[in-house]
Amino acid sequence: MKRLTAAAGLAAVLFISATACVPVKDPSPHSAALEPDPNRYIPHSLTTEPPAPAPSAVWHPPAGPGSPGVLPVKPSASPAAKPPSAWTRKTLKIPFPKSSPSAPSKSAVRKPALPVQKLQQAEQRQQAAERKLTLSEIHHKYPSVFRLRGPSRGGKIALTFDDGPDLKFTPQILDILREHRVKATFFVIGSRAKAHPELIRRMVREGHVVGNHSFSHPYLPKLSEDKFAAQIMDTQHILKPLTGYNPKLIRPPYGAISEDQVKWVANHQLLIVNWDVDSLDWKGLASHEVIQNVQGHAHAGSVILQHSAGGTEKHNLSGTVEALPQLIRHFKGEGYKLVTIPELLQTTKGK
Numbered sequence: 001m002k003r004l005t006a007a008a009g010l011a012a013v014l015f016i017s018a019t020a021c022v023p024v025k026d027p028s029p030h031s032a033a034l035e036p037d038p039n040r041y042i043p044h045s046l047t048t049e050p051p052a053p054a055p056s057a058v059w060h061p062p063a064g065p066g067s068p069g070v071l072p073v074k075p076s077a078s079p080a081a082k083p084p085s086a087w088t089r090k091t092l093k094i095p096f097p098k099s100s101p102s103a104p105s106k107s108a109v110r111k112p113a114l115p116v117q118k119l120q121q122a123e124q125r126q127q128a129a130e131r132k133l134t135l136s137e138i139h140h141k142y143p144s145v146f147r148l149r150g151p152s153r154g155g156k157i158a159l160t161f162d163d164g165p166d167l168k169f170t171p172q173i174l175d176i177l178r179e180h181r182v183k184a185t186f187f188v189i190g191s192r193a194k195a196h197p198e199l200i201r202r203m204v205r206e207g208h209v210v211g212n213h214s215f216s217h218p219y220l221p222k223l224s225e226d227k228f229a230a231q232i233m234d235t236q237h238i239l240k241p242l243t244g245y246n247p248k249l250i251r252p253p254y255g256a257i258s259e260d261q262v263k264w265v266a267n268h269q270l271l272i273v274n275w276d277v278d279s280l281d282w283k284g285l286a287s288h289e290v291i292q293n294v295q296g297h298a299h300a301g302s303v304i305l306q307h308s309a310g311g312t313e314k315h316n317l318s319g320t321v322e323a324l325p326q327l328i329r330h331f332k333g334e335g336y337k338l339v340t341i342p343e344l345l346q347t348t349k350g351k
């Protein structure tokens with residue numbers, strides 16, 4: 001029974017992980033490695049394939065030491081292996097080979113298509129290309145395009161809310177922010193913005209900043225460049241008329257993005273903004289747990305991740321809604337200034 005309960009619990013965790021906006025590992029990072037690579041040079045084929053049968057009428061050098069399958073070698077110098085002389089051939093009417101037996105014909109020697117050194121270099125290049133940088137490595141390699149937090153000077157903290165808008169939690173969060181006169185940043189999903197444009201307009205009207213959180217919340221690193229670009233640009237086209245600007249800020253679902261996609265973002269003058277403090281509110285935590293996760297890790301310059309909508313209807317974000325007034329009071333009481341991402345990072349909301 002205990003085992004069954006544990007299994008059910010694990011299944012629930014996996015289910016939640018699959019739908020919530022948290023950094024996750026590539027679901028199958030090694031799947032590509034399991035598939036045979038048609039371009040991979042396999043030197044063993046030279047020793048495992050049987051030699052091609054030679055026409056019986058044509059003399060061929062005897063196999064060298066070892067199995068018949070080993071690489072062709074120089075004809076043996078032993079008397080038994082000595083080829084027939086020209087006189088014997090003429091006398092016994094043995095056909096002459098097309099080339100000298102001392103230099104085996106090209107067809108008898110199996111060579112790789114390329115010199116081994118080149119193949120090894122090609123293989124090394126392929127391995128280097130296949131190795132993907134971790135998110136941490138990408139962040140360190142592209143610090144100006146991939147941000148996690150802001151500078152600590154100025155005592156500023158940015159509240160961010162992902163996955164909205166929805167009709168249940170987003171309006172409640174907007175009400176609390178308005179009541180406490182706090183401006184925040186909402187990373188919204190394009191398809192949801194399209195469904196609830198009035199909430200995007202309200203965010204803008206009340207001084208919040210809107211960022212792009214993809215169109216349908218996929219795991220971006222698995223997408224082709226075209227599909228990735230469509231996720232971003234389709235959302236931009238929905239948000240532009242609602243916000244009045246082309247959102248500059250991108251937050252990839254689960255915080256996950258590939259190096260090539262980061263380059264794409266940079267080429268389009270956009271900015272990736274993840275977070276350094278995760279409330280873990282998507283787990284359906286109680287308000288005191290959300291408060292503990294946020295207050296326990298936030299400091300000047302922090303970007304705090306919370307959600308304004310669930311991944312599914314079943315997600316309960318009441319903990320976030322209940323925690324928010326207390327978090328705002330706490331940070332204000334500590335002397336922090338709660339600001340939008342553009343203010344924290346000293347950048348623009350549009351490009």
Ligand SMILES: [Zn+2]
Binds near residue numbers: 020021022163213217
């Ligand atoms: Zn998300």
